[in-house]
Amino acid sequence: MLEKTYDPNDTERRIAVAWEKAGVFRAGAGADARAETFSIVIPPPNVTGSLHMGHALNNTIQDILIRFERMRGKNVLWQPGMDHAGIATQMVVERKLYEKKQSRKEMGRKKFIQCVWNWCHDSGAIIANQLRRLGISCDWSRERFTMDERFSDAVLEVFVSLYKKGLIYKDKQLVNWDPKLLTAISDLEVEQKEIKGNLWYFRYPLEGVLFNPLDSSTFVVVATTRPETMLGDVAIAVNPNDRLHAKLVGRRVILPFVGRKLSIISDDSVDPESGSGLVKITPAHDFNDFDIGRRHRLALISVLDRKADIVLKKNFEFMKGLERSFLLNELILKLDGQNRFVGRKKILEMMKEAGYLHEIKPYSHMVPHGDRSGVPIEPILTDQWYINAAELAKPAISSVHECSTNLIPKGWKKTYFYWMDNIKPWCISRQLWWGHQIPAWYGPDGKVFVEKTEKEAEAVALHYYGQKMRLVRDQDVLDTWFSSALWPFASLGWPQKTEDLNMYYPTNILVTGFDLIFFWVARMMMMSLHFMDQVPFRTVFMHALVRDKSGAKMSKSKGNVVDPLQLMDEYGADALRFSLVMMAGQGCDLKVDSARIAGYRNFCTKLWNAARFCKMNAPMQDFDFVPEETQLNVNRWVLTELTRVSSHVTESIASYRFHEAATALYSFVWNTFCDWYLELIKPLLQNSSHSDLIEIKGCVSWCLDNVYKLLHPFMPFITEDLWAMSKTARSDLLAVTRWPLLHFRDEGAADDMNWLVELVSAIRSLRGDLSLPSKLQVVLVIVGADDFDCKRLSSYQSMIKRLARIEKITFFNESPTLAAQMVFRNMILCIPIGSLLDVEVEQVRLRREIEKILKKIAKITEKLSNNQFIEKAKSEIVMAERKRLEEYQILKERTERALAFFDSNN
RNA sequence: GGGCGAUUAGCUCAGAUGGCAGAGCACCUCGUUUACACCGAGGGUGUCGGGAGUUCAAGUCUCUCAUCGCCCACCA
Numbered sequence: 001m002l003e004k005t006y007d008p009n010d011t012e013r014r015i016a017v018a019w020e021k022a023g024v025f026r027a028g029a030g031a032d033a034r035a036e037t038f039s040i041v042i043p044p045p046n047v048t049g050s051l052h053m054g055h056a057l058n059n060t061i062q063d064i065l066i067r068f069e070r071m072r073g074k075n076v077l078w079q080p081g082m083d084h085a086g087i088a089t090q091m092v093v094e095r096k097l098y099e100k101k102q103s104r105k106e107m108g109r110k111k112f113i114q115c116v117w118n119w120c121h122d123s124g125a126i127i128a129n130q131l132r133r134l135g136i137s138c139d140w141s142r143e144r145f146t147m148d149e150r151f152s153d154a155v156l157e158v159f160v161s162l163y164k165k166g167l168i169y170k171d172k173q174l175v176n177w178d179p180k181l182l183t184a185i186s187d188l189e190v191e192q193k194e195i196k197g198n199l200w201y202f203r204y205p206l207e208g209v210l211f212n213p214l215d216s217s218t219f220v221v222v223a224t225t226r227p228e229t230m231l232g233d234v235a236i237a238v239n240p241n242d243r244l245h246a247k248l249v250g251r252r253v254i255l256p257f258v259g260r261k262l263s264i265i266s267d268d269s270v271d272p273e274s275g276s277g278l279v280k281i282t283p284a285h286d287f288n289d290f291d292i293g294r295r296h297r298l299a300l301i302s303v304l305d306r307k308a309d310i311v312l313k314k315n316f317e318f319m320k321g322l323e324r325s326f327l328l329n330e331l332i333l334k335l336d337g338q339n340r341f342v343g344r345k346k347i348l349e350m351m352k353e354a355g356y357l358h359e360i361k362p363y364s365h366m367v368p369h370g371d372r373s374g375v376p377i378e379p380i381l382t383d384q385w386y387i388n389a390a391e392l393a394k395p396a397i398s399s400v401h402e403c404s405t406n407l408i409p410k411g412w413k414k415t416y417f418y419w420m421d422n423i424k425p426w427c428i429s430r431q432l433w434w435g436h437q438i439p440a441w442y443g444p445d446g447k448v449f450v451e452k453t454e455k456e457a458e459a460v461a462l463h464y465y466g467q468k469m470r471l472v473r474d475q476d477v478l479d480t481w482f483s484s485a486l487w488p489f490a491s492l493g494w495p496q497k498t499e500d501l502n503m504y505y506p507t508n509i510l511v512t513g514f515d516l517i518f519f520w521v522a523r524m525m526m527m528s529l530h531f532m533d534q535v536p537f538r539t540v541f542m543h544a545l546v547r548d549k550s551g552a553k554m555s556k557s558k559g560n561v562v563d564p565l566q567l568m569d570e571y572g573a574d575a576l577r578f579s580l581v582m583m584a585g586q587g588c589d590l591k592v593d594s595a596r597i598a599g600y601r602n603f604c605t606k607l608w609n610a611a612r613f614c615k616m617n618a619p620m621q622d623f624d625f626v627p628e629e630t631q632l633n634v635n636r637w638v639l640t641e642l643t644r645v646s647s648h649v650t651e652s653i654a655s656y657r658f659h660e661a662a663t664a665l666y667s668f669v670w671n672t673f674c675d676w677y678l679e680l681i682k683p684l685l686q687n688s689s690h691s692d693l694i695e696i697k698g699c700v701s702w703c704l705d706n707v708y709k710l711l712h713p714f715m716p717f718i719t720e721d722l723w724a725m726s727k728t729a730r731s732d733l734l735a736v737t738r739w740p741l742l743h744f745r746d747e748g749a750a751d752d753m754n755w756l757v758e759l760v761s762a763i764r765s766l767r768g769d770l771s772l773p774s775k776l777q778v779v780l781v782i783v784g785a786d787d788f789d790c791k792r793l794s795s796y797q798s799m800i801k802r803l804a805r806i807e808k809i810t811f812f813n814e815s816p817t818l819a820a821q822m823v824f825r826n827m828i829l830c831i832p833i834g835s836l837l838d839v840e841v842e843q844v845r846l847r848r849e850i851e852k853i854l855k856k857i858a859k860i861t862e863k864l865s866n867n868q869f870i871e872k873a874k875s876e877i878v879m880a881e882r883k884r885l886e887e888y889q890i891l892k893e894r895t896e897r898a899l900a901f902f903d904s905n906n
Numbered sequence: 907g908g909g910c911g912a913u914u915a916g917c918u919c920a921g922a923u924g925g926c927a928g929a930g931c932a933c934c935u936c937g938u939u940u941a942c943a944c945c946g947a948g949g950g951u952g953u954c955g956g957g958a959g960u961u962c963a964a965g966u967c968u969c970u971c972a973u974c975g976c977c978c979a980c981c982a
Contacts, residue, residue: 004942192979199982223982237982275982288980366979379980411910415977418909422978515977545976582930585920589975593918595931602944613941659920663929678941761948768948774937805939856926868962877925877963884926 002615002725006608008572012717016132019720022733025137027504030736031075038069039077039504041488042138043512043520044146046085048092048123051130053546053554053592054513056564057584060577061543061658062511063136067713068653070137071739077504078137079491081144082124086435086480087181087372093119093434109433116434120145130565135573135716137735144491146483147436154490155436155483156452158531163440163450167388168428170440170448174290175427177380179308179340180373183431184384186479187424188518190377192366199223199363200348201276203356204236204253207261211254213355220245220253220264221358223275225365226285227351228310228343230255231331232301235281236264237292242272256356257331267292287379300381308378310343312336327354340378385429385438385476389526393420396525405525405535408656412514412542419518426523428479435477442472485523488536507537514542541656544583544590562592570594574715575601581658581714582666603666604718607711610674611722614704617685618697625698627744632692634684634799635699636749638677641668642703643742649710650739665711673703676757683802701726706740756796759824763804766822766831769845777807781830783815784894789827814901821846821898826890828898839902846899853892860885 023029040062045055062078070076093116094104104112128140144151162168175184203219205211212218222236233255238245252261262280269292270279283293284302293300305311312332327350334346351357368377397420399405400413407413429438441449441457443465451457454473461469483490488507492500506528512521521540528536547553548560567576571594578600583590627639645668652661681696688696705726708719712734723734763780772778780800785793790811793800797809812830815821819832820842860881863869870878 002941005944225982269981271981277982279982281982286980286982288982291980363982365981368980415910418978518978583919589912591918593931596918598944599930602942605942605944609942609945611941616941655922657922663920667929674941675946679946682940764947765949768936771936774947775939802939860926863963866962870962872962873925880925 002612005605006718008574008717011721012573015717015720019735024733024736025139026141027077027139028075031073035073035075037503038074039507040066040509041079041491041507042081044081044083044487045127046088047082047120048089049127051127051564053562053564056134056576057543057546057580058511058513059131059134059136060580061584064653064658064713066137067716071737073738078139079142080138080140081491083480083484084147086430086432086477089116090432090434112433133568133573151490152436154486154494156439157495158486159439160450160452167391168385170383170385172381172383174287174379175382175384176377178370178373178377180375182306184382184427184429185370186427189371190368191371193369194364195367196364197225199225199361200227201359202351203358207252207254220248220278221276222278222280224280227347228340229282229285229303231258232282232284232303233262233280234283234298234301235262237267237270237279237281238264238277239270239272240266242277245277256354257327259325265296284381285379302381304340304378308340310335310338384427386425386427389423389426392526392530393423395529396420396522399529399535405537406539408539408541412517416517416522420522428482429476430479432477435480436483438474438476438478440474443469481519481523484520485527488524488528489532505532506534509539509541510537511541513545515545547589547591567597571597571601572604574604574718578662578714581662585659606670606674607718611704613678614700618700625702630695630699632695633749633752634680635695636746637753638703640745640750641672642706643744646710646740646742662714669707679803680799683798708734709737709740752792755792756799760800760803762822762824763829766820766829770820777805778831780806780809781812781816781819781832783812783828783830785811785827815898823891823894828894843899843902846895850892850895853888853895857888857892
């Protein structure tokens with residue numbers, strides 16, 4: 001005998017092992033030689049990560065598709081793997097070292113990298129096991145890592161190839177610099193945050209007049225949010241159409257303290273409405289100013305170093321040709337080596353003291369921050385490697401236009417195009433140690449040799465110099481997303497021409513969160529199209545992001561992280577999976593609420609108990625059940641409903657409407673199968689012929705077996721477990737059993753049983769209105785039944801009696817006295833309850849009923865008397881309305897008759 | 907500043923191609939009917955955010971306004 005409740009913990013662990021042992025997740029397992037393929041590459045989780053709700057959702061969706069297609073007999077590959085996650089992993093390991101009072105720098109690069117590798121080996125298995133715990137069925141025998149040897153080979157191949165085509169190049173540009181992590185980052189890794197600060201208005205004295213803070217003709221006013229960069233100012237710009245200020249063009253101002261002479265220039269990009277209308281230009285510390293500087297050939301004067309500390313003394317260009325005034329000396333003394341925040345304060349003090357501070361206005365504006373470090377980034381002039389993304393984007397754009405790749409939901413196309421159409425060079429070098437080191441070697445004269453190996457680089461250098469020269473390798477590593485972009489083809493063995501690539505590329509679908517559309521999806525499109533000449537996936541399914549109960553993003557610092565492992569321990573992996581799917585509509589947010597997960601845990605218990613009932617009442621039969629051979633309408637009905645739900649589920653999964661599939665199954669199992677079918681057959685189990693009993697028992701088990709199959713992609717553990725216990729299970733695991741394709745339908749039986757369900761519900765509702773004790777058996781008197789009704793009533797009377805607690809059904813022409821009445825279709829149902837009946841209450845109830853009906857009738861009549869409606873609406877709609885009207889009129893007439901009976905007998 | 911999405915029952919949300927407003931949870935009443943109390947039966951009057959338009963017909967399509975959220979953007 002089974003326990004009353006399902007215990008997921010033991011079961012899930014046991015079954016996960018069984019699957020793995022049987023090798024059923026191997027690519028192509030169980031498929032025919034000529035089967036269609038279906039492939040997915042997993043979004044590789046960070047190697048140091050641990051399972052969070054986003055992973056749980058993402059992998060559940062993929063697993064549903066994979067299990068579904070595997071059961072449909074396809075040759076399925078789900079390629080797993082992990083990402084080395086450059087910055088993230090390096091940060092984690094550095095933090096660990098810091099706890100041990102060690103540092104990366106002291107350790108040296110080689111040792112540090114070894115340390116990271118050790119950490120990866122330890123940590124990598126954790127998330128893989130957590131994914132197994134969730135039941136995901138990827139082929140772990142083929143696990144790949146974005147830093148493994150074969151993958152590195154792909155990375156080198158791509159880098160060298162793009163370099164030689166001129167699509168990768170080195171450039172000295174302003175770059176987003178993270179002063180905490182001390183590396184360049186790409187535009188995408190910059191987060192704009194609104195900061196409430198000030199706008200400071202400075203007075204810069206005009207050249208050739210004596211500066212007087214009280215005389216506005218002796219200075220110009222410029223506004224800035226970044227006072228600390230003023231020492232790098234090289235010009236002042238105004239809009240040429242700014243009537244107020246354009247006349248200043250050509251004059252010069254003196255940069256306070258420093259004494260540098262700044263020309264006032266005109267440039268279209270200046271907004272005369274903004275700030276004071278005059279902008280100070282600091283090309284070394286601002287992207288916009290950098291462009292203006294380039295247009296006007298202005299000098300670049302850098303006053304911040306890589307740590308964003310102010311550097312004055314060491315700055316040769318800054319000092320050149322300047323007399324060091326007293327003030328300048330003082331400035332250097334106060335500022336040199338200070339960090340940017342202190343520097344700002346000190347500059348402001350000095351400006352104020354010297355009368356150069358004109359005004360301060362509170363001002364809130366967007367300040368770029370590093371997404372990992374959280375500190376404000378600095379635009380800094382450095383040498384970095386870039387990809388010409390605009391070039392690579394072209395085929396990636398047209399492929400989506402041509403629908404070679406479909407984005408779901410399709411609204412994301414617009415976002416994709418907008419970004420791709422405006423894509424800028426992608427900075428791919430990072431000043432980190434953990435990652436793919438850039439395959440570039442430099443000769444003594446700085447000449448760069450880009451080759452896959454040092455040997456090859458040396459060979460080329462030998463040819464170039466005519467003699468052997470010492471080469472030094474570029475110290476930088478590549479952006480993690482550079483290697484992630486190769487995932488769909490490199491994980492299948494590229495650059496080798498592998499059988500896997502042949503068979504499984506392009507993949508069918510990529511499942512990912514919409515937050516990765518630029519970081520990852522777009523870049524995979526670019527790289528894959530360039531190197532494979534084919535899209536990486538036919539479909540991209542973008543799902544919502546998991547939020548907490550109140551809709552906020554989960555983060556460790558907020559402490560609102562919901563741990564999927566804990567939820568699985570509490571409710572089981574199946575319940576978690578089911579709730580994620582139920583919530584994964586196509587919105588943007590998905591709120592996790594444990595009450596809901598508990599609800600699906602209850603659903604597991606419900607299913608478990610249906611199986612338990614089956615085991616108790618319909619144990620093993622040596623019987624090959626064939627739906628077409630059934631005789632009993634109750635069976636033919638439930639089989640019809642099962643066919644309906646199975647095709648609904650199949651269609652829904654195939655079109656990625658997972659929520660719909662899950663809802664259909666939930667409602668079939670709970671409402672149709674448990675609440676009605678099992679209740680309906682209970683009386684039959686005690687009191688039926690042998691052949692009927694065999695049919696019923698066969699039908700119950702057969703339905704459950706099919707339910708297990710249909711539910712398996714959603715709830716793999718419990719269904720596998722129940723499958724193993726069910727009579728029809730031979731040695732096969734459910735995971736590789738064929739998906740059911742059901743055809744049996746008997747609409748007549750379905751009509752009968754749906755009528756029965758409605759009838760019983762109506763009687764129960766009437767009983768409820770009368771507050772009859774549920775144990776009380778009553779007599780049901782039926783008035784106005786026709787032959788058809790009578791036939792139905794007698795065929796199903798044992799079911800009706802049991803489910804509605806009726807001791808006897810009789811037929812009358814008139815309603816009996818002291819009976820509660822209710823109209824059901826064209827009959828009046830009466831329950832004579834004698835003195836228990838409160839006639840007045842009944843009258844009120846019936847009157848209210850009539851009122852409702854009249855409203856409906858009025859509405860439909862209005863519709864039908866509208867000629868436009870009759871003329872223009874589809875004929876089946878008009879017919880349906882007429883039929884409804886007829887039904888309501890019968891209802892009205894019968895209800896009035898019931899009421900009249902009371903009125904006349906009172 | 908631009909783009910996208912949301913607004914439906916107390917809460918969380920479903921409602922493809924317009925045609926009788928739904929589910930789960932919560933709540934109330936009743937119930938130890940031999941699978942399940944993680945259960946069963948019964949219980950819903952919601953200006954479908956406001957306004958306008960198209961249509962015989964609008965939660966659904968168009969416009970507009972409001973509120974909220976997200977993404978993108980170099981603006982001092």
